[in-house]
Every structure is written in C-alpha cells, then in structure tokens.
Amino acid sequence: MTSFRFDTGGLIDRSSVIDFSFDGRTLTGHGGDTLASALLANGQLLMGRSFKYHRPRSVITAGAAEPNALMEIGEGGRLEPNTRATMQEIYDGLVAKSQNRWPTLDRDFGAINSIASSLFVAGFYYKTFMWPKKFWEAIYEPIIRRAAGLGHLSHEDDPDRYEKAYAHCDVLVVGSGPTGLMAALSAARSGASVILADEHASCGGSLLREREEIAGQPGHEWAAGTLAELAAMSNVTIMARTTVIGAYDQGVFGALERVQKHVAVPDHDVPVEKLWRIVAKACVMATGAEERPIVFGGNDRPGVMTASAMRAYANQYAVAAGRSACVFTASDSGYRTARDMKAHGVHVEAIIDARSDAPEIDTDGVPVLTGAVVTNVDGGKHAMKAIEIDRGSGHETIPCQSLAMSGGWSPVVHLACHQGARPSWDEDAYCFMPPLNNPAIIPAGSANAVWSLSKCLADGAARGEQAAKLAGFKTRKTPVPKAKDETSHTSAPVWWVKQSTGKPFVDYQNDVTAKDLPLAAREGYDHIELAKRYTTSGMATDQGKLGNVNAIGILADATGKDMHEIGTTTFRPFYTPVSFGALGGQHVDAHFRPVRMSPLHNWAADLGAEFVETGLWYRSSWFPRDGDDWLAAMTREVLNTRAHVGLCDVSTLGKIDIKGKDATEFINRLYSNAFAKLPVGKARYGLMLREDGFVGDDGTTSRLSENHYFMTTTTGHAAETMRDIEFAHQALWPELDVQYASVTDQWAQMAIAGPKARDVLAKIVDTDLSNDAFGFLAAKQVRVLGSIPAMLFRISFSGELAYELAVPAGYGEAVANAIMHAGEPYGIGPYGLEALSAMRIEKGFVTHNEINGRVTAGDVGMGRMLSKKKDYIGRMMSERDGLDDPDREQLVGVKPLNPANRFRAGSHLVNLGDKPSLKTDQGYVSSVAYSPMLESWVGLAMLKHGRERHGQKVMLWDGLRDVYMEAEVCDPVFFDPAQEKAHG
C-alpha cells in the first residue's frame, strides 16, 4: 500500500467526506475525487486485472483514455460495467467492483495465464483452437469468453430514464482547457452563440492539473474566473460532464451528457444521461493531446503511469502512487512531473531521459540520466519496489515506489477524422496532425500540436475568432493573458525499449506486447488495419487511445516503412463508449414507436374488445363473450353478421379528400381501371399499380360532386399511397389543377353489414336507403342523428348487404353507440378484424396478403381492370414479357380434405407425390381462415396455372411445423358467388 493522499493541496473539498465501497470494502474520499483518485488515496493501487494475462493493473492515466482501471459501478439494473474509474466521480454509497478476476482481485486464478504467456502471443487462439472444427462453438469459445471477459451485465431492467435532445449554436468548443476557454471567450465576445463542452466534471482541462500560472494567478483560478465570465454571458452554454462523441455531416455533433451518473439516487424525473445532437456552424476542436506511454519492460506494473497523469493526481487530487518516484521520459513533460512531485514532497530519485540530446533543464537537484532507458520494473500487486535501467553499460537498479513515463504527445484528433479523413504524420512535431478537410472543424491548441501554455492561449483566442467569423460574426481581437511557458521541446520518440528484460506492453487493455506487432508483420498482417485485427492492438473500450501511435511506430520499425506509410486505423464515432440506454433515449417501452388509436377505440374497449397491432394502429380484433376464445368469438361474429347485422370499425383505412378542376383526370391516371365516367353519387373499386407494373394498392373512390372525390386506401399502404399521389402530382403532372389532403384522422368509419343493415341505418340516417334510391356502390353526403354531417357508401367487404358510414371522428363513439342501440331489435353485434378477415376470405377478396408486391392484376384475377383505353401509372411495365406468363401463379381457393384440419398461411403447395423443393413448388397459401359458413378451414393461395386447376388435389406443406395435408383447389369465392347478398 504505497499510494496515499497529501496532507494539503489539491482541488478537492476536504470538508466533504464521501463513503463508497470497492470490492465490498468501505472507503472514504472527498468531494472532487474521481473513483481512481479516491482509491489511490486509500492505498488501493491495484484496480483491475488485465484481459488476457490477468496481470495486476492500476491506473495509467487520469482521464478518458484509461485502459486498465475499468470497474463495475452500481448494483442491480443500474450496474454499468467497464466504467473508467478515472472518469467516475465518487458519491455517497457508490458501489464499485473490480472486473475480470476470480475469485478476488487480490488472488486471481486467471493470473496463471501469465506463467504461460509465451504461448499466448497474437494469433494464439486462431492457431490453437482450430481442431476439431466443431469444438470451437461448443467448447473453446465459451471457455475463452468466460476467461477473457470485461465486466458483467446484471440482466435486470435499467430503472433509470434516458433522453435525447437537440441543441443549436454558432460555435461549438470542445474541451475547456486553456485553448478551449480562450476560444469560447473570443467567439462569445463576437456575439456568436457558443456551447462549451467538457467531458470532465469540472471545466478547466489541464489548468486544473498543472501548476503553471496565467496572468499572475494559479491556472485553475484563472480558469474559474474565465468560466464565471462565460457563464454570465447569455449567448454561452457551458456543458460539463459532456463528451462530444462524434462529428457527423452538416455540422452535427453527437454529445453524451452524464446528467446523474455522479449522484447516489437519481431523480427519476430527470434523465441519467442525455444524448445530444448539437448542430453548430463551426467547431473549435480544443480536445488537447494524449501523453504516450513508453513501451518498456514492466510498463504496466501498478505504480507506473504517464507523467501527466502523475501530475494530475498530485496537483488536482493531492494523491500519489508512492512516496518516491522516478521519471522515464523522452519529452520535457517528465521534467515538469519531477518538479511538481518534488514540490508535493515526493522524493524524486532520478529522471531517466531516453534522449541523448536532452535539453538542459533546471531540475532543482534531481539527477538526470540522459541516453538511458528503463528495462524492467520490479513490483507486486500493491507496490512498486524498483526499476531496472540501462545506461549502455549494463543494468542498474533504482529503488522507487512509482514511475512516471512520457513518450511524447499525440493530439486528440478524433473529431476531425470521424467523417473519413485521416491524420498525417508530422516529421517535425513527431505526431499525427488532425486533417483539415472540414473547414468548420478547427483544431486548436495541443490538439493541433501547439505545445506551450502561452501559445495555446493565443491559438485558442485566434481559433475562436476564426470560428465566429465562419459563423458570420464580426470579431475583434481578444487580449491574450500572459503565461510563463513551461518547457516543451519536441524530440524523436522512443517506440520500444528493445533491451527490455520484462514484458513491454503496447496496448494495455488487450495485453498486446511489443513483439506481437513484428510477429503480425512476419505473418503477413503488416497493414495497420490487419495488424490491429491480428494482434487486437487498438480494440476494445479505449480503442487504442494510448497505444495506437506506439503500435504504428513499432510496425514501421519492423517493416522498414515510415510512419506516414503505415498510417493510422480508421477513427470512428464514438470517441468513448456510449450506453445503449442513451442511444435508446426516451423511445422505450410504450414510446418505442408511436401508437395510433382509432376514434372508435373506446367504443370497442367498452364492449370488451381484444386489440391487435396492425402497423402502428391498434384495431379491435374480436369481442369475446363469456370467456370464449378468438375462434369462438369470430365464429359468433360472422354468423351473426351474415344472419342479422354487425358493426365493424374500419376507421384505420386511409382516406384522401381530392378536389380540383382536374381531379377526375388525376384519379383516372392513378387507377388502372376506368374512372373518367364515374357518375356523381357512385363509388368504384379501383386498382393502383406501381410504376413497375405490379399491383400496389386497392380501395374505393367515390365521386361526391363534380370535382370532389373521396378515396380510400388499405390501412397498411395509406402513407405510401399518399406519398405516391404527392409524387405523381408534384413530379409527373404538375400541370393538373388538383388538390388533395389526407383525412384519415378526420373521419370515424364503420361498416354496417348484414341482411338487416338497411333497417338499422334507416333509423339514424336522413336519406332513402332503398335499392332504387341508394343501390349497390352508391355514395352520398348525408346527415346522421339529425345534424351530424356524414358520408355513406354502399360498399361491402363482407359480401353482405353493407354500408360504410363515415362521421367526424369526435362523434364516432356516439354514432356507433346510436347504431348499436338502433340495431338492438335486429340483433346487431360488433365484429372485429378476425371476423372481417374470415368474411373477406369466404368472399375471395384480396388484401396485402395477396397483393404482396410480387403479383400482377392478372395473377389475382383482375386482368380486365387494366384499361386498354387510357394511360395510367404502371401501364407500360405491366405489359412486360413475363408479367402475363401463363406459368405465373394465380389466385385460387384451397380447402383441406378434412375440413377440421387447420393449416397456415405461408404453407407451400406441391403436386401429390412430389417432395417439396424449389423445383417442385407450385405456389403458396396467402391467407387462411376458419369459415363459419362452410364449417371448414379455407384459404386463398397463389398456384401455378391455378385457374385451370379448380377441383384438383394438391399437397399442402407447412415446413415450419412439418405438416403435410391434402387439399382441394377451388374457386377463390367460397360463399355467395352470385353476389346476391351484397346487392340485396
């Protein structure tokens, strides 16, 4: 237990004491702590086990790139695995558990892998678990998955709410370090609306973690003052705890706000996370730079971390990994760490500078060993003991409890690369520079390899102005505060300490070592994208934020190519992991998709209806009585309707009001059958083809007056038909004077069907319903109940004497109740979708079960509805060869030889004696119902040469249920083929 908290210092609130638990042990921390800093303060250096070798690991970073300190946070449905301890704020009652260890973090059985590590090189699994082949899925993979897991899920429902939201601004500034603050300030002063987003709990970025001064103040104080100034401006929105996770087209950025991930009990009225889509005219990418680890033996031992992380823990959180430290550096960053640690009272043993040409820097007495490297780290799970170094004259040992490392800096270029551009290697700055393809994404500060504080402040101000100008604002030069520059020479990187005696890790999270990359190259996987897949370097939750550049360097070295030739892997959103909860947002449970309710929903519900989802609609499906099932209820409803009268809600049909001087011509071109001479007061069944000549939709259209039509479509295709109509008018025939509006929601529509339908309706409709006055296919605007404006149509989808009555939706329930009341003496009953469906199948009427996009008018027996006398949508293509092929499947009826044998839609038809196959297939069953009139299961089917085969027997094969059934082919009209009832 070497890590500890300093007695003074840090930006933590020592007066607030917070209790939390780690692996069941209760610990305390302070306000302002992250889980990582609080664990260090409690002497808990060991924080996790590595993925493959189960090596003990501690933090390497103090930020978003952390590969090692991944924890399970929370319990039950709130449990979130793979949470970076460096980003998780502590709160009272926080429950954290380490991952990937068994039985405990301290005694992890899986660490045995480490002993056999020479076996587990890259490609081990691919090569080893190949034989026998079927063992992979059954045995090898499950075992490997269990051993190499990250965190676990609870499999319980997440009790919390997540939301999505949009924000719009002129300038988005990502990152609130010195660069971001100056950029926000200069953009905001121009009047531009500014959003300043930062992934950490407190804004200020590196200013919270470093000791450099600005304008004579400590950096964090200057940051606080600047933030206060920004907060006071009405055009600035500051979003802390918000990670900008992706840059998309048209200035859209994704951002994840962790609204309540830092509180003990989330307020259920407030989402725990908000996924933002921020639309910005310009973006200043002040995302900073990531310090690279150095690849040397034992660089993963607890106590080793990046130099900047060690400074951050000391300066912001007042913690250190050990009482003594060494620094291994190839950049000037290590010198700043030595200086700061010394100031905090940590004994700095030595600075080991890999550069033989290291600049002269005053170290206040700390010895500097130039041209030296660290080759191994001696330490256990809980403490580091010493490092082994090589100065070119053999190995030496320096005792120390912690080691800071700095391999140089990599700009955080992700947002500039998300739209496909790749960064390019800069030979002078020794880093990958952000691409500048999108002029609205402006890299600034260290994200653009501007290294010193004073230059970052100036660059931030200039880039903020540039962004505001791009957004159309006039800017004035923003004064830049003075800062004393820290030392920041750039030097050639050290990719790999080859004389390492311990295991040198490139990618911590995936346990990729330095020799894995040359191995990948030797085996032919030398392209960086292949090397990534072969070695797993750069995969998993951190996506190689720390290791990728080192991996590229090592691969370049191994292949004799330069950095630019190797290049990077693809940068894809998201920058850091995003929970599925946030991606789902508010669209869960009842709001997963919209629900459409019929105006007669309550009418049906009051009568005990069971509902069924059809598309977005909830439709009344059947009306159970005395606990009968759907089949009994449907049978009763059909028999009652056919014998007496029934009422059915058909409000979900698409309805379109069409008017205009050219309305007749318009409709005549939409339908394949003739509509030009439809008389006023008449309805007609119409067929619409798609442009490709296949049947698109059907419905009835009624001529209410000279230039006024009322069109109905099927429920399922209402939106598509409306869209097609819009297209036809806007793009094909803009010259036509026609107007149309969807009135689907305006009208409640009900079918009143059965021999007594006329008698019932006569009681509430103010018009003569006799056959002479209102015969089959009549259509008329009428009044019901004395004053309600309504539309009445004599159309029948049941084959009965039937009417459809449309009344304004808000009167629907009252009118339906009035009809039920008027119909009581005649034995009226409600009927649902099941009965409607059974009756239409008895009558051989088609729906989208039959007109499924692959059938022609001829296939369903409507060939004569293709007019020869006019042009219409789909005409040309309907005349294609093949669309009138006599071998095509045709609509028929099918009846099982045993009427009690239920069969299913989707069953295939084959000739008796044939084995079902693609070759022997004769067609398929499209719709099935139990016919109460025939007392038999019946179906509609599409059958090759079907119309010639009435009376023949076929084999019906249901492959899903392995059912074979003999059936007879018949006319699709099972009931009342002479249409006597509908005309009655």
Next chain:
Amino acid sequence: MAEMLTQISALDDMIVPGRYGRSLPEGPGVALTLVHPCEVAVVIAAKGKARALSAAMKKDFGLDLPGMGGSASARGVSLHGTAPEQWLAVAPGAAAGSLAAKLEKKLGAMAMVTDQSHGRTVMRLEGPRARDVLAKGTAVDLRPTTFKPGMCAATQIGHVGVLIARTGADSFELSVLRSFAEGFWQGLCELALEWGYEIR
C-alpha cells in the same frame, strides 16, 4: 336526437389538471393545455389562384397570407403555412363546422378547403422551459433568433408528425394527427418531467 352531439377529443379521458414532475422553486417549467374544441381546416390554393386567394384572405378574414413556415392571426383565426401554397387554419373555440364552411364559402374555387377539426388535436405548450421540452423531440432550431413568434415548422417529435407554431416568446401551439394524439401527449409530458409541468 336533433341537437348537436358533443365533439369528443382524442384526449378526452387524459386531461387531469394538476402539477406533475419535478417540483422546482421557480415553479413548473411548462404548462400544457388541450385546445378543444378547436376548428381546423386545411386550405390548398387552386392552380394559379394563390394571388387571388391572398386578396380574399385579406378582405374576408383580415389575414396576410403567410408563406411556408410563417403564421398569421386575425379575428380568432390563425393561418400556418405548412407547404407551398398550403395552410392549416386554426380557430380555437369557434362553432362546430363553422371554420371550414366559412372558408369554403368565401374562397370558392380559389382553394380546396378540408375540414380537419376532428382530425387534428391542438395543444398549447408554454412556460420558460417550453423550448427545452420541444428540443428533446425536434431537430428544428428553436432559438428565438431563428424561430421567432409568427413562425411555424412541420417536424417530428418521437416519430410523430407535428406542426409547431411559435405564438410568443415562451409559447407554442402544437397540432398532431388525432390518432397519434394520446401517445404524443404522454410522450410530451414525460419530456417535461425534468422541469415539472402543469396541465391546465
């Protein structure tokens, strides 16, 4: 049976006045009101008749015909430009059937008028957080500098088409298709939980 029936709103059994959601010291962030009964009609100009229509609207209704994305109000009628030469006319509280009838009578062959008084559900959302609530649903830039009072936008919230009209600095009129209204209302209420809301 001769007297007119009462028009039932799609939200008939959903409106329970009261305070909901988080209780903040500054009071509820928004207030939600169902506008019912409310006369609604779609007006679409006949081909080549937009100019004549504009004059007739001015003369008979006192309305300056707005362009797409614009709104105008006079004498209890608002007109929202929803598409090129297409408007949604809204008249809260007008007599049943009166708006479409009057428009049809005055506009004659200049336009198609379709009664939508039962097909649309109109609601009002107002309060200091109204914009924030809507921003959880729509991609429309609702900042007062870009979406001013007198402007409207046809957009989607929770996959449901909605016409949003800004009626004031902190007030919006929303209209949705009747069949979607129940789910839309419930969804909107949930989006307002964060700041608390009042149903009036």
